[in-house]
Amino acid sequence: MNYSHYIVHSPQSLNEALGILKEKSSEVRIVSGGTDIMVLIKDDLVKEKELLNLSYLNELKYIREDEGTVKIGALTTYRELEKSDTMNLNAPILVDACKTIGATQIQNLGTLAGNLGNASPAGDSIPPLYVLNANVKLQSAESERVIPVSEFFLGPRKTKRDPNEIITEIAVEKEKPGTYYFFKKLGLREANAISLVSVACMADLSEDKKITTIKLALGAVAPTVIRAVKSEKLATGRQLDLNLVDEIARSVSEEISPITDIRGSAEYRRRAAYGLVYEGLYEVLMGTAKRVSSGLEGVY
Amino acid sequence: MDISVTFTLNGKQVTVKAPAAKSLLRTLREDLGIISVKPGCEAGECGACTVLMDGKAVTSCLVMISQVEGHQIVTAEGLVRDGKLDPLQEAFVDEGASQCGYCTPGFVMSAKGLLLEKPNPNENEILEAIGGNICRCGAYPRIISAIKKVSGEQH
Numbered sequence A: 001m002n003y004s005h006y007i008v009h010s011p012q013s014l015n016e017a018l019g020i021l022k023e024k025s026s027e028v029r030i031v032s033g034g035t036d037i038m039v040l041i042k043d044d045l046v047k048e049k050e051l052l053n054l055s056y057l058n059e060l061k062y063i064r065e066d067e068g069t070v071k072i073g074a075l076t077t078y079r080e081l082e083k084s085d086t087m088n089l090n091a092p093i094l095v096d097a098c099k100t101i102g103a104t105q106i107q108n109l110g111t112l113a114g115n116l117g118n119a120s121p122a123g124d125s126i127p128p129l130y131v132l133n134a135n136v137k138l139q140s141a142e143s144e145r146v147i148p149v150s151e152f153f154l155g156p157r158k159t160k161r162d163p164n165e166i167i168t169e170i171a172v173e174k175e176k177p178g179t180y181y182f183f184k185k186l187g188l189r190e191a192n193a194i195s196l197v198s199v200a201c202m203a204d205l206s207e208d209k210k211i212t213t214i215k216l217a218l219g220a221v222a223p224t225v226i227r228a229v230k231s232e233k234l235a236t237g238r239q240l241d242l243n244l245v246d247e248i249a250r251s252v253s254e255e256i257s258p259i260t261d262i263r264g265s266a267e268y269r270r271r272a273a274y275g276l277v278y279e280g281l282y283e284v285l286m287g288t289a290k291r292v293s294s295g296l297e298g299v300y
Numbered sequence B: 001m002d003i004s005v006t007f008t009l010n011g012k013q014v015t016v017k018a019p020a021a022k023s024l025l026r027t028l029r030e031d032l033g034i035i036s037v038k039p040g041c042e043a044g045e046c047g048a049c050t051v052l053m054d055g056k057a058v059t060s061c062l063v064m065i066s067q068v069e070g071h072q073i074v075t076a077e078g079l080v081r082d083g084k085l086d087p088l089q090e091a092f093v094d095e096g097a098s099q100c101g102y103c104t105p106g107f108v109m110s111a112k113g114l115l116l117e118k119p120n121p122n123e124n125e126i127l128e129a130i131g132g133n134i135c136r137c138g139a140y141p142r143i144i145s146a147i148k149k150v151s152g153e154q155h
Helices: A014-027 A037-042 A078-083 A085-090 A092-099 A112-118 A126-131 A229-235 A242-255 A266-286 B024-031 B087-094 B104-117 B123-129 B140-150
Strands: A007-009 A028-031 A050-053 A063-065 A069-073 A135-139 A144-148 A153-155 A166-173 A180-186 A197-205 A211-219 B002-009 B012-019 B050-053 B056-059 B072-074
Touching (some): A014 A028, A014 A050, A014 A166, A063 A085, A069 A085, A092 A126, A092 A180, A126 A180, A126 A197, A126 A211, A180 A266, A197 A266, A211 A229, A211 A242, A242 A266, B012 B024, B056 B104, B087 B140, B104 B140, B123 B140
Parallel strands (some): A028 A050, B002 B072
Antiparallel strands (some): A069 A166, A135 A166, A180 A197, A197 A211, B050 B056, B050 B072
C-alpha cells in the first residue's frame, strides 16, 4: 500500500477536467466513485501515477427526461438512480440492477459511468443498459460523440473511449408501460458479490401470450456483456408456453461463451444462465414477473 | 504527494495534510485519531470502516481523501452528544449486539444511515442496510434487535 506516489487532480468543472486530459491523457487514470480504484491502489496495482478525480463535477450529477429518453449524468450514483422517480417509472430494470451492486455503502459511492468505464464483463448495470438501447456520450476538449452501449466495449477492461475523453452522459430509452422485465443475477452471496452470471430481459407479449418483442442481455458470460441475438430471434413471434421457456433458456445457455475462473466453471455458468433465463421467463408466463408501470402509484 | 483537505468531521471543521490518494479510513485513523473506524478487508466487502458521508453510509476504505473536501463525515464518535451515547448506540449495548466488537461501529453507522433516511424501517430494509457489514462472531440477531428497538424513534 503506497499512497504517497500519486498525484491527484481534482478539477472543479468539466472544462477543467477535459483540459487536464488534453495535456496528459495517457498518463492519467480517471476516478469517478472510486470503488474499484481504491482496491487497486491498496494492492499497488495502478500503473498510472496521476489520477483525475471527477467527484467535484456536480454538473455531471443529474437525471433528466425528454420525450423518449432519460439522460443520466455520468456521476450519478447507483443509489441516486434507485431513489429517482423518473428512473423507477421509465427504466425500472436499471433500478433493479443497481440495487444488486455491492451493498448500500458501495451504491452510495459508485457511479453509472464508472461501471461503464471500468468495463468489467460482470458490471451489473451494463446488461440493463443493453436492453434499454443506451447511448454513451464521450466528450474531449475538442469534440463530443455518442456511441451505442452495444458498440462501446471492446473486451474486458477495454472500451472505445479515447484517453482524452470522459464519459459525460448515458441516455436510455424509456420502457413502454406494460412491458415485462427482469434482472437476475447469481453471485456467491447476496451482498457484495460479483456476478457469475447476470441476465436482463425485456419482453412484450400479445393478449394471447405471443412474444412480440424480446431483448435478452447477459453479463459475465463473454468478454463483454452480450445480447443473446439468436435466442431473441428464435423466440420472437412465438407462443410463450413451458416448452418455449425451456427452449429459449437452452438456446441462451448455448449462445454464450463463458470461461472458467475463480468464481465458477464455464459449465456451471451455462447451467446458471439456463436457470436464470428459465426462472425469469417462467415468471413472465405465469404473469408474476414485473411490468413497467404507467404511473408512480404502481411503482412503490 | 501530500494535499491539504478541509472537511467537517463529527460537526467540527478539520484540515488534514495527507497523501492525495490515501483512503479516508487510513486518514481518519492515522492522522485524525478516529479509531472507531476499523480496517477489515479494505476492499469494500466487510463494512467495518463504514462512516456517514453527507448523511449516507459509505465504506471509508473506498473513499480517497482527495474526494472529501467540503463534505460532512460522521463516525461513531460523532454520535455521542454531551458524553451521552446515541439511542442507537445504547440499544446495541442493551441488546448485547456484539461479541468481539470489531464490526460494531460499522454496523452502527450503516444502521444510522438507514434511520436518517427511514426512521421506521421494516425488517427487510434493516437487512438490506446491513447487508454490506459482516460480523464473524455472528451477532446478527442481536444487531437486528438493537436496530429494531430504536426504529420509529426520532433520529
